[in-house]
Amino acid sequence: MFETLTDRMSQALRRLRGLAKLTPENTAETLAEVRTALLGADVHFKVAREFVERVQQQCTGQEVIQSVSPGQQVVKVINDELVRLLGEGAAEMSSARPLRVMLVGLQGSGKTTTAAKLGRLLHKRGYTPLLVACDAQRPAAIDQLETLAKAENLAFYANRETKDVPAIARGALAHAATMQPPPDALIFDTAGRLQIAEDLIEEIKRMREIVQPQEVLLVADAALGQEAVNVARAFHEAVQLTGIVLTKLDGDARGGAALSMKSVTGVPIKFAGTGEKSADFDVFHPDRMAQRILGMGDVVSLVEKAQENLDQAETERLAEKMKSADMNLEDFLAQMRQMKKLGPLGNVMKMMPGMGDFEVGAAEENKLKRTEAIILSMTPLERQKPQLLNGSRRLRIAKGSGVEVRDVNQLLKQFEEMRKMLKMMKGGKGKRLMAEMSRKMGGPGGMGGMGFR
Numbered sequence: 001m002f003e004t005l006t007d008r009m010s011q012a013l014r015r016l017r018g019l020a021k022l023t024p025e026n027t028a029e030t031l032a033e034v035r036t037a038l039l040g041a042d043v044h045f046k047v048a049r050e051f052v053e054r055v056q057q058q059c060t061g062q063e064v065i066q067s068v069s070p071g072q073q074v075v076k077v078i079n080d081e082l083v084r085l086l087g088e089g090a091a092e093m094s095s096a097r098p099l100r101v102m103l104v105g106l107q108g109s110g111k112t113t114t115a116a117k118l119g120r121l122l123h124k125r126g127y128t129p130l131l132v133a134c135d136a137q138r139p140a141a142i143d144q145l146e147t148l149a150k151a152e153n154l155a156f157y158a159n160r161e162t163k164d165v166p167a168i169a170r171g172a173l174a175h176a177a178t179m180q181p182p183p184d185a186l187i188f189d190t191a192g193r194l195q196i197a198e199d200l201i202e203e204i205k206r207m208r209e210i211v212q213p214q215e216v217l218l219v220a221d222a223a224l225g226q227e228a229v230n231v232a233r234a235f236h237e238a239v240q241l242t243g244i245v246l247t248k249l250d251g252d253a254r255g256g257a258a259l260s261m262k263s264v265t266g267v268p269i270k271f272a273g274t275g276e277k278s279a280d281f282d283v284f285h286p287d288r289m290a291q292r293i294l295g296m297g298d299v300v301s302l303v304e305k306a307q308e309n310l311d312q313a314e315t316e317r318l319a320e321k322m323k324s325a326d327m328n329l330e331d332f333l334a335q336m337r338q339m340k341k342l343g344p345l346g347n348v349m350k351m352m353p354g355m356g357d358f359e360v361g362a363a364e365e366n367k368l369k370r371t372e373a374i375i376l377s378m379t380p381l382e383r384q385k386p387q388l389l390n391g392s393r394r395l396r397i398a399k400g401s402g403v404e405v406r407d408v409n410q411l412l413k414q415f416e417e418m419r420k421m422l423k424m425m426k427g428g429k430g431k432r433l434m435a436e437m438s439r440k441m442g443g444p445g446g447m448g449g450m451g452f453r
Helices: 003-017 024-040 045-059 070-086 111-124 139-151 165-178 198-211 227-239 256-265 286-293 299-309 312-323 329-340 345-350 362-376 380-384 391-401 405-426 430-441
Strands: 099-104 129-134 155-157 185-190 215-221 243-247 269-273 281-283
Touching: 003 024, 003 070, 003 286, 024 045, 024 070, 045 070, 045 256, 070 256, 070 286, 099 111, 099 198, 099 227, 111 129, 111 139, 111 185, 111 215, 111 243, 111 269, 111 281, 129 139, 129 165, 139 155, 155 165, 165 185, 165 198, 185 198, 198 227, 215 227, 227 256, 243 256, 329 362, 329 380, 362 391, 362 405, 391 405
Parallel strands: 099 185, 099 215, 129 155, 129 185, 215 243, 243 269
Antiparallel strands: 269 281
């Protein structure tokens, strides 16, 4: 998500960065493009207008810092305003125990999946969650939540004998009181409709009275665009939301929902769903999201993701291998698998400063899979000693991995080049290494090594 907005914002701000002096004319021209970029991303028109007005006011007559160019100062102002728009600081969940959470939203927004993801997150924080199925409209939703609860080893409650949602909620509270140990986090998955409906609003109102939740979270599809504002406002007026969960941020949504709902409702965005897996669920950090929108990357989130998903001992072992220039194909395979734990390569690259424009599409991802298939078609001895790979072995590997012999040859050639670079690094020839790496990668647009050609 945000790719289009990031591209258009970057284009608008690029000409500012090199200016020696800001004038009302060049500032107004750039901010008009920023406003167009926001509207193109489905940001609510009032939000876009007020955003540009605030930036304009701050830029006019601003004292110029000698060590910073005027253009960079404008970028800083826009970054700060984006953070303000998204909500300053990560919004914390209630610390109450037992914690009762109601998830509300339209049908298809991802409430059921979010219930399991939130349960997993709370479990990691030391809670004992109970997932409660209160979507009596769709029997499949009950089955889905039960399956997800089992996959995450979380407690589950449902009553398939009735469609009386308040009665189901009351039964869940009674059931929780009998459990040993009793759950200290109850997450209620509710029904949705294709659009705001009076019966839906009345149902969740009655349920709220019974559950008395500390948290009422609106689960909103990031692809809703400007309609997200009306949805958020309607739910907030009905049940007093305490937070928003944005889902499907890994899709091709324009991102206007994220930039509009907090501003219009005053309700903070607390979590973001970034994929289909239960682990693809993060606390929402406005400052990090603003940096990503402006193409500045998000190193902090990348480090946190690495700490959470990577095997530290294995990472240190591979680092030592690289440092000593003693890597073999077995090590390279392990390194690839470690990187895959961080998620799709394209998402990882977007978290790295200066790499926002680097495109990693399906073709590049497929090349990585092909590289892995080639290595897996080798015997353990062949991976440890690539010099054993003569013509007949390479033919066997090609057939086993469904590629051509030239693909195997190319991988081995590139792997050998990488080992040479590591040896150069070991020898302290840093400048020569960087020159060689630049030549191999073909500049910023080309990553020629290891399956990217």
